[in-house]
Amino acid sequence: MTLAPHDFWQQIFALGSYATGPGTVHSHHYPATLPDGRQILLPIRVLPGDGTQAVASLIVNQASFVVHDALVEGMAALWADAKADVVIGVPTLGLTLATSLARRFGHARMVALGTSRKFWYDEALSEPLKSITTPGGGKDIYLDPRMLPLLQGRRVLLVDDVVSSGSSLAAVLRLLDKAGIAPVGVAVAMEQGTKWRQAVPGPERVKGVFATPILRAVDGGFVSDAA
Structure with a gap:
């Protein structure tokens, strides 16, 4: 079965x-296999390098509502016992998940980090950012100083879409540490490979709804070496 580009993440x-x-x-x-055994189809993308x-x-923001809701349901089930007071969303694709998860937890709002520099931001509350999809970096991530009263002394849950190399998540955790904020956990939709466990401090705090492996090229396609 070959799907058109717009058909992925739709059912x-x-x-x-x-x-x-x-x-x-x-x-x-x-x-990819959800916790209840159901599956969603993800496109395979060849990484830069030798192929x-x-x-x-x-x-996530191209997924159908039914897939989006299934991911949020999975996150909510994983983190129900954490009793988070506040959900922080990581831009860009973590924001929609964070909004839905905060609503599911009965929160009045969520707190969004940003990558667009506002004139009232404090450079002391920023970190350089890069990820597997933007290896060149060039962006910074910011915490709006006005949000600090909502976060300090609270049980905070960090939400992102995917953890892969771990570099962007590590940067976000460094940023929160500057503000004296230690999240009770990190909720992600997908754990991509295992390399991120070496880059992220406290990897046991990270829980994904599902995991996918790094794939290796063979004749006719790609295979996973993971058990």
């Missing part, structure tokens, strides 16, 4: 609809 498939696991060759898409590695890609 949820029944348990066992697509094969996964070591040795399974994936040509165009990778079936021997690829990842399954999730673009």
Whole structure:
């Protein structure tokens, strides 16, 4: 089955609809498995370099509402016992998830970090930012000083869409540390590979709704070496 680019992230498939696991060759898409066994199809994107590695890609703001809601339901189930007072959203794609999760927890609002420099921001509350999808970096992430009273002394849950290399999440955690904020956890929709565990302090605090492996090129497509 080959999907058009706009068809990815639009539906949820029944348990066992697509094969996964070591040795399974994936040509165009990778079936990610939700906690209840249902699956969503993610496009495979070849990483920069020699073309021997690829990842399954999730673009949350292009997902259908049913997929978005399933991801938020998974996050809510993972973090219900954390009793978070405030949800912080990481731009850009973590913001929509953070908004929905905060509403599900019954919060009146969420707090958004930003990558657009406002004149009232304090450079002391910023960090350089880069990720696997923007390896050149060039952006900074900011915490609006006006948000500090909402966060200090509260149980804070950080929300992002994907953790992959861990570099952007590590930068966000450094930023929050400057403000004296230690999140009770980090909720993500997808854990991509395991490299991020070496870059992120306290990786046990991170929980994803599902995980996808780094894929290796073979004849006819890509395979996962992960068990």
